[in-house]
Amino acid sequence: MLTRKQYDLLRFIHERLKETGVPPSFDEMKEALDLRSKSGIHRLITALEERGFIRRLPNRARALEVVRLPDSVAPGLASARSAGRGFSPSVIEGSLGKVRPVAEDDEAGQVVSVPVMGRIAAGTPISAIQSRSHTLNIPPEMLGSGEHFALEVRGDSMIEAGILDGDTVLIRKCDSADTGDIIVALVDDEEATLKRLRKKGASIALEAANPAYETRIFGPDRVRIQGRLIGLMRRY
Numbered sequence: 001m002l003t004r005k006q007y008d009l010l011r012f013i014h015e016r017l018k019e020t021g022v023p024p025s026f027d028e029m030k031e032a033l034d035l036r037s038k039s040g041i042h043r044l045i046t047a048l049e050e051r052g053f054i055r056r057l058p059n060r061a062r063a064l065e066v067v068r069l070p071d072s073v074a075p076g077l078a079s080a081r082s083a084g085r086g087f088s089p090s091v092i093e094g095s096l097g098k099v100r101p102v103a104e105d106d107e108a109g110q111v112v113s114v115p116v117m118g119r120i121a122a123g124t125p126i127s128a129i130q131s132r133s134h135t136l137n138i139p140p141e142m143l144g145s146g147e148h149f150a151l152e153v154r155g156d157s158m159i160e161a162g163i164l165d166g167d168t169v170l171i172r173k174c175d176s177a178d179t180g181d182i183i184v185a186l187v188d189d190e191e192a193t194l195k196r197l198r199k200k201g202a203s204i205a206l207e208a209a210n211p212a213y214e215t216r217i218f219g220p221d222r223v224r225i226q227g228r229l230i231g232l233m234r235r236y
């Protein structure tokens with residue numbers, strides 16, 4: 001499933017290639033998608049390439065080839081278009097696992113169904129994913145109160161916090177967190193990542209737990225907190 005901006009960029013490249021035979025420049029892409037910087041275009045291009053929609057041709061400037069187009073427009077994209085609204089991807093759409101008070105006479109072994117909302121980057125950025133893939137049955141004592149979701153981890157940027165590639169993290173939904181918390185952050189409404197939060201004045205720093213990765217610092221308007229890490233599951 002593509003995000004709105006991924007789909008719009010793919011369509012823009014495809015239409016420009018059909019019209020002129022030459023792919024658009026990064027400046028043209030940035031202007032067409034109304035992005036603030038070309039770094040956002042780089043992320044979108046990488047995401048489309050990883051998903052097999054485009055191919056970068058070696059040794060040629062501005063050389064892009066559209067390999068395939070989506071079979072259909074994602075439902076979230078279609079509804080946003082039909083309503084005339086902008087589309088903001090989120091990794092926590094849908095109903096989330098919510099812990100209810102447990103009565104003393106409830107049966108032992110009660111579990112809470114927590115939705116797995118896709119993958120989260122702990123390393124190389126991946127775009128925000130908003131589709132539910134499956135659910136996990138979690139004992140309520142592992143969760144506490146509130147609403148929860150789970151994400152599969154991809155990457156190694158949090159290994160010194162004990163979070164490995166392939167782990168599944170349990171996240172309590174929230175829109176604020178304290179310095180030092182490990183959070184799910186949505187950057188520029190495009191990139192979802194798992195990092196440790198550091199507040200530096202008015203800025204927000206997303207800190208990796210791996211010295212191979214740099215701390216990334218953003219203005220507060222570029223980062224939305226989606227939730228806070230409360231647990232982890234690992235399959236051996």
